[in-house]
Amino acid sequence: MIFGFPLIVLLIYGSALESPFRGNPSLHCTFSRAGGLNDWEQLIHQVSRAAVNVSTGLEPVAPIPVECRDPGAHCAAVWTVRNNETEMLLQGCWDITRDLCSRPYVCSNGSRIFQPLRNGYPTYMCCCQSDNCNNFDSLLFHHRRSNQSYETTNREVLQRRDSRITILIWTSSLLSILIFLLAASRCYRTRRRKQHELPEELQQPFNTGQAVSSWSSQFDDDRSGTPDEESLLENQDPFLASLQLVERIGGGHFADVYRASSSMGDVAVKAYHSDQVVFENEYGNLTLLQSLENPNIIQMIHAVIAKKQLVLQLYSGSLHSLLEECSLDLTEFFDCAIAVNDGLAFLHSHTNAGVPKPVIAHRDLNPYNVLYMRQSSSRIQLYIADFGLSVSFSEGRPETNLELLTERGTVRYMAGELLEGSVNLLDPMTSLLQTDVYSCALVLWELLWRCRDIWPDDEIPSHRIAFDNLVPRNPRLEHMYPVVVRERRRPDIPTPIQKQKTLPNPTGLVELWSCITDMWEQEPEGRTTAACSADRLRRLRRILNPGGVVRDP
Template identity: 30%
Template sequence: LQDLLNDDCTTGSGSGLPFLVQRTVARQITLVECVGKGRYGEVWRGVWHGESVAVKIFSSRDEQSWFRETEIYNTVLLRHDNILGFIASDMTSRNSSTQLWLITHYHENGSLYDYLQRTALDVETCLGLASSIICGLVHLHVEIFGTQGKPAIAHRDLKSRNILVKSNRQCCIADLGLAVMHSQGSDYLDIGNNPRVGTKRYMAPEVLSEQIRTDCFESYKKTDIWAYGLVLWEIARRTVVNGIVEEYRPPFFDTVPSDPSFEDMKKVVCIDQQTPVVPNRLFCDPVLSALAKVMKECWYQSPSARLTALRIKKTLKKLNNCLEKPKSE
């Protein structure tokens, strides 16, 4: 599969294989086991010529997400270690209904959400997960010019369930079904036409208060940063300090119900202006207290006050160097 992707990816501008090859690959896949289920549809582990691949089968009501993700992967060169690797997209009719498939690399650790449920982290792993996610987000957010370029992309549904953990404990960002694209040259903002909205629990205050400037690309990047801060909080809580660690909990677990409504979230985030409580033990560790500071700077009510992805990436890189230095001496 790697050879196929490496050889064939030179044609066209997207991240995937030529369309006819995508169709061929899709139809040679055997579905083995269902590894996830939700409103969006199902994710299966499939096998193609002896290799595992992930197959996301979209529910018919979420056709727009399949369409959007397919469109982005096929028009934008998104090969990056921290973005889920795209293989193929296919539309088939099975027993008189249309099935929409998205075929990607398979990561057996599953989502960050799953991984954090069962894994307590050390500081190094915590920083590695956090750094790899921000690397992926920077790659999405920046516009790259030239033939191998890409537009700037905002994710709009960043959360621990949409991030996968690879076997090397680096993360990659998945689910571009809600993404928006922007090119400076043409100043064209491509919002797609998906009726779906992001995950309420991770919505930034300006989305909940409906104050967000929907015509301005920068404002979507800022909502990604709010969500990144929440993911960082999820990771940090599962990090052991002096033998102490907390059970996994989603952001705002102590302030909203398990399936919060828009109104529930709006009250907590906009009206009461609450942010997640940062565990005190994090301040006993220099790296974790630096991460706590980053989190808080993702959570300003004012979008323009929040850090940029690039700023966070640089901060975490510095922390990484500090962690590695003592070892090498």
């Protein structure tokens, strides 16, 4: 699903690429800036400096012709649309848009969302590379129109369109509703019947002799893998031959997950539906992470690239399912909280055991993407999973396919700057790491809410998901935006901790709550890092749960 902020980030990354257009050293653009853009101070300063003899303040400037300093710059325009009226916000030279302007002579209107919501309205941008191609007329109409204002032309177009479709809408509405109801009914029955079934080709059990044929037959119609993969299949890999898919145990937007038996015991098979980019990204990230051997990251056993399938270690379930099934004591709470923060700190770190490594922003951290396993000592160990949307950075620049930035994670656990599209344009790596910390704070809140040791014996509550009292079960962007961004709401503080805050000498529970709230600060720069939070949790454990320190992983 498309989301606005990744398209903004693309503007930053484009600066590293060599422009395909050899700009005229004296490219001229139209420059203007509207008032009330104080929150764009850095952006306005950059655009102002890109032109010759333009003031770098925030005061409004009427449209004027300017000369660009950088021969490789483009003319750019940013505007908003309010009630079918276009308001120009910023025009000028922009030297960070290289390779993003598909047509050098026309500023394409509305093809890029610059910011999903600004004062309640969408904001758009375009760029081009010919003299004054970003002026108002070229922006809106692609050529000049005489004796017609934009408002008049737009109104006439809408009136003609409405008159043509009104009759069609009324005559076809009843038929459309009937077709929809029939299709929805059929889809519901089909989905309910197949929800827990294996695909038809996987329903028959494997035996050692049939496994190679059955498993390999899935690839006979697609030999798009590398020669090494094809050779592996031809040689009838013993592990693949031993696989026997048993049942579907989960799934999401991009893939389904099956439990399978094998020569190594039970494993999980993650089969992607069709999204090659997301599969390749997760495979690449897991390949890198396996070599670094972190105890808080899931383990990949095998991969069959030709069919977009990953064979993973089988875990007991998701953290969400664990919290639904049982409450936690303080030892279990700290085990889980520290494990999640340690895993996230590892992903965010620049080194591993002193050796440089890429920095990885997870981008979809939530209790469904954290798996658990009970160790032989009955202690719970957590593992961060699902790296399909993750972005890796090397020296601050992304190594990931930029198509992934148009995909978004789980809306309920997204930070405010993602919901409103105000991610820092000048430092996308730091911005995405800060959004991970916000998501981690919501995971810690769900853990704390299910910690029975902080509640009186007769008041232990059932599991709650973040914001469950403020938004629907499956919230959309329009549900989360007003709660998180406008009202700055956060999940409820547990009643026992609220009471502790009123005491003259509160216990360490108040500091534990402060640790969580510092991670979901409204301003990204005010949030603690995952590594800092892990250290605070270890210190608090020595105060609140000294019996668990000895066994602290």
